[in-house]
Structures are given as structure tokens and as C-alpha cells.
Amino acid sequence: MKEGLEGLRVELTAAPRGVPPDATANFGTVFTDHIFQMRYDAGQGWHDPEILPLADLSLAPGTSVLHYAQAVFDGLKGFRGRDGVVRLFRPEAHAQRLRRSAERLAIPPIAEEWVVESFLRLVDIDREWVPAERGTALYLRPTIIATDIAVGLHPSHSFLYFLILCPVGAYYAEGAAPVSIVATEEFVRAAPGGLGDAKTPANYAASLLAGERAKEAGYTQVLWLDAVERRWIEEVGTMNIMARIGEEVVTPPLGGTILAGVTRDSALRLMRSWGLKVSERPIAIDALVAAAKDGTLSEVWGTGTAAVVSAVGEIGWRGERVRVNDGKAGALTRRLYDAVTAIQYAEAPDPFGWTVSVPAYN
Numbered sequence: 434m435k436e437g438l439e440g441l442r443v444e445l446t447a448a449p450r451g452v453p454p455d456a457t458a459n460f461g462t463v464f465t466d467h468i469f470q471m472r473y474d475a476g477q478g479w480h481d482p483e484i485l486p487l488a489d490l491s492l493a494p495g496t497s498v499l500h501y502a503q504a505v506f507d508g509l510k511g512f513r514g515r516d517g518v519v520r521l522f523r524p525e526a527h528a529q530r531l532r533r534s535a536e537r538l539a540i541p542p543i544a545e546e547w548v549v550e551s552f553l554r555l556v557d558i559d560r561e562w563v564p565a566e567r568g569t570a571l572y573l574r575p576t577i578i579a580t581d582i583a584v585g586l587h588p589s590h591s592f593l594y595f596l597i598l599c600p601v602g603a604y605y606a607e608g609a610a611p612v613s614i615v616a617t618e619e620f621v622r623a624a625p626g627g628l629g630d631a632k633t634p635a636n637y638a639a640s641l642l643a644g645e646r647a648k649e650a651g652y653t654q655v656l657w658l659d660a661v662e663r664r665w666i667e668e669v670g671t672m673n674i675m676a677r678i679g680e681e682v683v684t685p686p687l688g689g690t691i692l693a694g695v696t697r698d699s700a701l702r703l704m705r706s707w708g709l710k711v712s713e714r715p716i717a718i719d720a721l722v723a724a725a726k727d728g729t730l731s732e733v734w735g736t737g738t739a740a741v742v743s744a745v746g747e748i749g750w751r752g753e754r755v756r757v758n759d760g761k762a763g764a765l766t767r768r769l770y771d772a773v774t775a776i777q778y779a780e781a782p783d784p785f786g787w788t789v790s791v792p793a794y795n
């Protein structure tokens with residue numbers, strides 16, 4: 434057996450579909466022509482990397498992932514720069530996180546170099562699918578699932594890694610319009626010792642009902658509080674949360690229940706390089722609401738790959754709706770959006786070395 438991706442087998446589709454004109458209209462519903470796949474078997478390790486024409490997976494109904502959700506995924510983007518070059522944004526950081534998520538789910542991790550190479554190889558082959566318009570991107574969804582056919586509960590002995598790609602537009606239909614968020618005391622996203630810092634399907638299944646309740650109450654997203662005291666803010670929807678209070682930018686510290694966002698890390702590094710005072714410290718919901726009322730809270734935003742930053746215009750807490758910055762996106766939120774996207778589209782220098790150009794392999 435060959436090491437790593439050296440033995441990569443490529444089978445191109447005989448029937449390229451061509452990029453549909455409205456490919457980016459609905460986030461994550463249009464997929465490119467090819468898929469990357471690699472299998473794991475106990476005793477063999479990860480083996481037989483392949484790029485194949487995109488096709489449905491065939492799984493026995495007893496496949497363990499369908500019953501016990503032993504699975505992890507990640508999400509990152511590639512961009513067509515102003516110069517026409519296709520670049521991925523921080524692929525190593527996403528490969529590293531996929532490994533950490535896998536370890537938490539008792540999934541044998543894949544070497545980060547192999548994961549990054551899978552990104553570059555597949556994007557190279559489906560390169561024409563990377564949209565060019567500012568705000569659009571190619572979304573990469575690497576996923577690992579347990580494939581033992583067994584409904585007895587045990588860590589699987591076999592796995593499938595696959596990577597699929599979607600051309601996407603701006604994540605929120607309302608563009609940069611601020612979202613409204615509501616803190617819930619009824620539901621929690623993650624508890625200490627649980628899965629909160631892994632990107633794993635169970636977390637998202639656990640969040641859906643709370644999200645529906647928030648929408649019924651007229652809010653866009655859930656503001657998650659900690660599981661123990663229901664007092665400390667943790668995340669907003671599937672984004673990390675940041676706030677500007679007085680002259681300080683604050684965000685909750687990573688402590689096992691919060692997903693370590695790559696966008697969070699990028700925003701913190703940029704703000705520190707701008708000389709801003711940035712603190713990773715616990716923030717109580719009552720203190721946040723009090724600061725919104727007395728005006729010291731000037732901005733709140735979420736960070737994540739899909740939207741980069743998303744301004745929060747309103748916070749719901751115990752039946753009260755409190756506006757932030759008059760319901761408008763703040764100056765720092767916009768500055769962060771502009772700075773990150775300028776690097777992504779190669780309109781500005783990349784001082785942190787975050788982007789990786791996709792080479793032409795053939």
C-alpha cells in the first residue's frame with residue numbers, strides 16, 4: 434500500500450454538468466462534479482484515496498453512523514481572488530480541527546497533510562466551480578463517518594472520509610443586515626466534558642429545537658449560555674460571539690464547551706495587530722444586557738466561516754428585547770469583515786500567511 438495520498442486514483446466524470454447559472458443561490462444545495470473519498474480499516478489505516486465522479490453513497494441500514502452519530506466534519510472556503518488565483522483560507526487550521534474533532538469521537542485521525550492535500554487536489558479538479566463574484570466562494574465540507582455494519586454500540590473499526598464542494602453565495606439572505614438573538618435558559622448546546630469543542634453532527638441535532646423556538650419568538654439565532662449556571666454567554670447559533678464594551682473587545686474563553694472557530698482566531702489576531710485591547714474572559718448575560726442598556730456595549734457580532742462576521746442588532750433576555758448600536762452593524766464589525774475578506778480575495782497583503790493557492794496538479 435502506498436503512503437498517504439501518493440497512490441491517489443483519479444476518475445473524472447464522463448458527463449460534466451457544467452456550472453448552473455444560479456449555482457450560489459441556495460447555500461449548500463449545489464455540489465460540484467467530483468468527490469474525494471478514502472477508507473479506514475483497522476489494521477490497514479487510512480487507505481485507497483480516490484477522486485471519483487460525485488455519486489450517492491450506498492450504506493446498509495445497519496451502518497453504525499446512522500444509529501450512533503460517530504462522525505465529524507469541518508467547513509472551510511476557497512476563493513477566486515481578484516487576480517483569478519484560487520486560494521483556500523487557513524486549510525491547515527481546519528485540518529487540525531478535523532483531527533481534534535476525530536480524536537474526541539474515537540475516530541482514527543487523518544494526518545493533517547493528507548487532509549490539506551485532499552482539499553487542494555479536489556478543488557484543483559473542480560476549479561471551474563469556484564465562483565468569481567465578490568462575496569461568493571467554494572465551500573468545502575470534509576466529513577468522516579463510521580461505517581461498521583453493527584447496531585451494537587462500540588467504536589467503529591471502519592470509516593469513510595469524504596470531501597464534497599459547493600459553490601456558495603453570501604450566507605445570510607439579508608446580506609450584512611444585523612441578526613437578532615435570544616438567550617435560552619431552557620436548552621443548552623454543550624456541557625463540560627461533552628462535545629462542544631468538536632464539530633460533530635450530534636451538536637447540531639441538539640440545537641435544532643432551540644433554533645425553532647427562537648424563530649417562533651421572532652429571533653434569528655439562539656444565544657447559548659453555559660450548561661451549569663445558565664449565566665455565561667458561549668456562542669451564537671453556530672458562530673463564536675464577540676462584543677465591544679467600552680474600549681475592550683471581549684469574547685468567551687475556549688474551555689471545552691466552545692467550538693474553537695478559525696474565524697474567531699483570525700479576528701482576535703487581526704484586532705490584536707491593530708492594537709485593540711482584546712480579552713478572552715467569561716461574560717455574564719446580565720452584564721451584557723446591562724451594558725447594552727447603559728450604552729457601554731457598542732457592538733456585538735458572531736464569527737464563522739459561512740458569514741465571516743455577522744452583526745447582532747438585538748438581544749432577547751427574559752422576555753425583554755434590548756437593542757445594540759441602534760440595531761445597526763458597528764464600525765469594528767465592518768472593519769473585521771473588510772479585513773478578512775480583503776485577504777481572502779487577495780485584495781490586500783496576507784501578513785499572517787492564511788491563504789494557500791491551489792496548485793495545478795495536471
Ligand SMILES: *Cc1c(COP(=O)(O)O)cnc(C)c1O
Pocket residue numbers: 508632668670671672673692693694695696697736737738739
Ligand atoms: C463551525 C462553528 C463555529 C465557527 O467556526 P469557524 O472555524 O470560524 O467556521 C463556531 N461555533 C460552532 C458551534 C461551529 O460549529
